[in-house]
Amino acid sequence: MDLSFTTEEQAFRDEVRSFLDTSLTPELAAKGAANLELTKTDMEQWHALLNAKGWLAVTWPVEHGGTGWTAVQRHIFEEECAIANAPRIVPFGLNMLGPVLIKFGSEAQQAEILPRILNGDDWWCQGYSEPGAGSDLASLKTRAVRDGDEYVINGQKTWTTLGQHADKIFCLVRTLAEGKPQRGISFVLVDLATPGIEMRPIKLLEGGHEVNEVFFTDVRVPAGNLVGEENQGWTIAKYLLTHERTNIAGVGFATRDMGKLKELTKQIKRNGQYLSEDTLFMAQVVELEADLEAMRITNLRMLQSANDGAAPGPEASMLKIKGTVIRQKINALYRSALGPHAAAMPQDAIAHDGLPAEAINAAATYFNNRKLSIFGGSNEIQRNIIANDILKG
Amino acid sequence: MDFNITDDRRMLSESLRRYLSDQYNAETRNSVAYVAPYHSPKHWQEMAELGVLSALVKEEDGGFGGTGFDINVVFEELGRALCPEPFLGSLLALQLLASFNTSKDANKEIAAIVSGEQLAAVAIYEPHAPDSLSDIATQATQAGEQWTLTGEKTAVYGGPSATLILVVAQTADGLGLFIAEPSAQVAKANIDGGGTSSMSFNNTAATCIATSAQAEIEKALDTGRLALCAEAVGTADVLLEMTIEYLKQRQQFGVVIASFQALQHRLVDMAAEVVQARSITVLAAAKLDEEDASRHVALAKNLIGRMATLVAEESTQLHGGIGMTWEYSGSHYSKRLIMLDHQLGDRFNQVNRLLKMAS
Numbered sequence: 001m002d003l004s005f006t007t008e009e010q011a012f013r014d015e016v017r018s019f020l021d022t023s024l025t026p027e028l029a030a031k032g033a034a035n036l037e038l039t040k041t042d043m044e045q046w047h048a049l050l051n052a053k054g055w056l057a058v059t060w061p062v063e064h065g066g067t068g069w070t071a072v073q074r075h076i077f078e079e080e081c082a083i084a085n086a087p088r089i090v091p092f093g094l095n096m097l098g099p100v101l102i103k104f105g106s107e108a109q110q111a112e113i114l115p116r117i118l119n120g121d122d123w124w125c126q127g128y129s130e131p132g133a134g135s136d137l138a139s140l141k142t143r144a145v146r147d148g149d150e151y152v153i154n155g156q157k158t159w160t161t162l163g164q165h166a167d168k169i170f171c172l173v174r175t176l177a178e179g180k181p182q183r184g185i186s187f188v189l190v191d192l193a194t195p196g197i198e199m200r201p202i203k204l205l206e207g208g209h210e211v212n213e214v215f216f217t218d219v220r221v222p223a224g225n226l227v228g229e230e231n232q233g234w235t236i237a238k239y240l241l242t243h244e245r246t247n248i249a250g251v252g253f254a255t256r257d258m259g260k261l262k263e264l265t266k267q268i269k270r271n272g273q274y275l276s277e278d279t280l281f282m283a284q285v286v287e288l289e290a291d292l293e294a295m296r297i298t299n300l301r302m303l304q305s306a307n308d309g310a311a312p313g314p315e316a317s318m319l320k321i322k323g324t325v326i327r328q329k330i331n332a333l334y335r336s337a338l339g340p341h342a343a344a345m346p347q348d349a350i351a352h353d354g355l356p357a358e359a360i361n362a363a364a365t366y367f368n369n370r371k372l373s374i375f376g377g378s379n380e381i382q383r384n385i386i387a388n389d390i391l392k393g
Numbered sequence: 394m395d396f397n398i399t400d401d402r403r404m405l406s407e408s409l410r411r412y413l414s415d416q417y418n419a420e421t422r423n424s425v426a427y428v429a430p431y432h433s434p435k436h437w438q439e440m441a442e443l444g445v446l447s448a449l450v451k452e453e454d455g456g457f458g459g460t461g462f463d464i465n466v467v468f469e470e471l472g473r474a475l476c477p478e479p480f481l482g483s484l485l486a487l488q489l490l491a492s493f494n495t496s497k498d499a500n501k502e503i504a505a506i507v508s509g510e511q512l513a514a515v516a517i518y519e520p521h522a523p524d525s526l527s528d529i530a531t532q533a534t535q536a537g538e539q540w541t542l543t544g545e546k547t548a549v550y551g552g553p554s555a556t557l558i559l560v561v562a563q564t565a566d567g568l569g570l571f572i573a574e575p576s577a578q579v580a581k582a583n584i585d586g587g588g589t590s591s592m593s594f595n596n597t598a599a600t601c602i603a604t605s606a607q608a609e610i611e612k613a614l615d616t617g618r619l620a621l622c623a624e625a626v627g628t629a630d631v632l633l634e635m636t637i638e639y640l641k642q643r644q645q646f647g648v649v650i651a652s653f654q655a656l657q658h659r660l661v662d663m664a665a666e667v668v669q670a671r672s673i674t675v676l677a678a679a680k681l682d683e684e685d686a687s688r689h690v691a692l693a694k695n696l697i698g699r700m701a702t703l704v705a706e707e708s709t710q711l712h713g714g715i716g717m718t719w720e721y722s723g724s725h726y727s728k729r730l731i732m733l734d735h736q737l738g739d740r741f742n743q744v745n746r747l748l749k750m751a752s
Contacts, residue, residue, distance in 0.1 A: 129714070132644070133645075134713050135713065136645035136646045136647075139645070202718055202720070203718065203720065204717055204718060204719060205716075205718065205724035207584075211714075269521055269528070270523065270525065271524075271527060272525070272527045272528055278741075280741050280744055280745060281741055332702075335731075335735075336734075336735075336739060336741070338735075339523040339524050339735055339739065340523045340547065340548035340589075341520075341547070343583045343584060343585075343732055343736075344581040344589065345584050346584075348580075348581035348582050349581065350579055350581075350591065363584045363732065364584060367728060370706070370709045370710070370717060373710060374710065374713055374714060374717065378710075380710075383655070
């Protein structure tokens with residue numbers, strides 16, 4: 001057994017670092033470090049920088065303009081980006097729709113849409129969840145009825161992340177009302193400029209706006225916007241959820257946030273001593289560090305087996321649970337470390353002497369990241385998946 | 394043994410609950426809680442007339458309550474309604490003023506607070522001493538009859554609406570207590586609603602209440618901690634009810650999600666912690682005027698910190714996306730439960746206090 005990265009992988013890490021050193025603008029890195037909300041322009045700027053380097057579509061094969069990276073390379077890239085406080089790649093077009101089109105889309109769809117995603121011509125968002133279909137996604141009710149060369153869509157989608165920036169939405173819609181619910185779902189592409197669509201913001205508990213609800217009233221889309229076969233949507237969704245989950249362990253983010261937490265304990269004085277000297281507090285930090293180190297290796301073990309060609313199994317669900325809970329615990333300790341300094345609304349917080357910029361957002365970040373264990377298949381659904389697997393046969 | 398509250402307290406509890414549910418609903422609450430001055434003068438005056446403030450003061454100091462149980466009753470109702478009004482600041486001030494009620498100034502100020510005419514806050518903690526008294530650096534200086542204060546204060550609860558500000562500062566005799574107008578103040582909305590100030594004093598003229606007040610300050614802080622415990626019990630009780638109701642009506646996979654045993658057990662664990670939290674708060678209230686008050690308050694505040702985190706996090710998770718939204722009032726209950734642990738010493742801070750008391 002050898003836990004070290006190969007010479008090639010190490011060289012790749014150096015290349016990523018040197019790219020980030022020269023290309024990531026200090027403004028973007030500063031926003032990332034402070035956990036500030038990024039503007040649409042910020043995200044587009046970062047995408048353009050990566051695209052110019054050929055590093056934007058990290059999950060696509062080379063022939064479609066992707067990097068063709070191995071799972072281990074993707075991991076190294078994501079870890080280095082997180083540590084450098086780079087923005088996260090907006091996943092909807094690049095890591096969700098892209099892989100779906102490459103696997104299920106027609107040649108015409110691939111030729112038209114993939115380059116537009118790379119060039120930032122279209123911002124895509126996701127239309128999956130509905131008010132009545134969350135964990136039970138297959139019960140979705142938004143109807144698409146075939147009418148000549150068009151589908152007519154009626155219904156409502158919700159939790160549409162960054163939909164306020166989007167030009168287009170990929171949706172799961174019901175095309176067959178009878179039979180097993182999973183068998184009557186289709187995957188359809190919709191231009192948000194089509195008449196009959198209304199997008200409304202949902203304000204989150206910490207005050208931010210990142211999710212939306214989308215209403216469809218007699219929205220007519222060309223039949224050619226169907227991806228794959230009619231009623232194949234569930235198969236596509238399952239394929240996509242696996243893709244969504246491979247990055248969700250968030251080892252890079254957790255590593256970065258753990259570093260910030262340890263740094264903070266050296267700056268905050270409580271009861272006449274630095275928190276880093278407070279055994280009680282630091283016991284929580286180091287236990288969490290043990291969890292994080294174990295997760296790092298669990299993640300690498302799974303990446304290696306993916307590299308070796310194994311199909312993704314319930315391990316991805318395990319990583320999702322562990323990864324999200326560890327990140328949430330780091331956020332919670334960071335918030336705790338600040339004591340009363342964490343209390344103010346971000347816009348009202350004033351920087352106290354010697355406190356890092358992200359301290360202002362500590363509580364908001366903690367509250368916002370409660371979403372991690374809810375979205376992308378809640379941790380309860382992940383447990384069901386694992387339970388089904390370990391109890392089978 | 395009798396765990397029933399007295400008729401007087403029951404009447405106060407019921408009238409306050411009715412008032413808050415009629416006059417201070419979630420919509421009103423959110424329109425007040427996040428916008429300066431984070432307080433509604435009309436509602437404050439009405440609650441003063443209901444006797445809410447005089448319930449926090451002992452008879453000999455001009456009120457009709459002032460025991461741990463009175464504080465429990467009031468703050469539990471405030472917690473149930475998620476009321477953002479600055480009662481904590483006034484409670485701390487009333488406690489401190491009552492400790493020095495031989496002074497004419499103190500007596501006059503208590504009456505003004507109880508009637509609702511004055512809103513009070515206490516400036517204790519500092520940027521580099523956010524939850525302990527050991528590093529207070531604000532300095533009080535006397536020249537002839539005149540005192541002046543110089544220093545920075547933070548986490549002044551109710552500061553933005555306060556018309557009377559008590560300030561803790563170092564004197565030759567230890568920690569003293571003063572009344573002063575800050576030379577500068579920054580008002581902030583808390584992420585869980587309500588207002589807090591940072592203040593600075595720069596050779597600011599001050600009235601001296603006492604030059605040596607450490608024990609009285611500790612006592613006031615314990616009273617404030619008890620109030621936070623009671624508030625948390627009220628808040629958690631309501632959030633637990635909301636969570637149970639949600640699980641009973643939310644359907645997924647063709648059934649209500651309350652039918653899943655994995656979720657039922659989590660609700661039960663929450664409920665058990667709320668029961669425990671109520672018990673330790675009753676114990677702390679009973680001990681408030683006894684010698685070992687600090688120990689019991691610290692035990693309570695520690696348990697409450699753990700309970701509040703569990704109930705808030707589990708409630709959010711069990712609600713799913715809806716629990717993450719501003720529009721759903723449960724999310725504000727969750728925020729309050731989490732942030733309450735940051736006030737007057739969190740659960741780690743209470744453990745450190747307990748370890749110190751034990752050694």
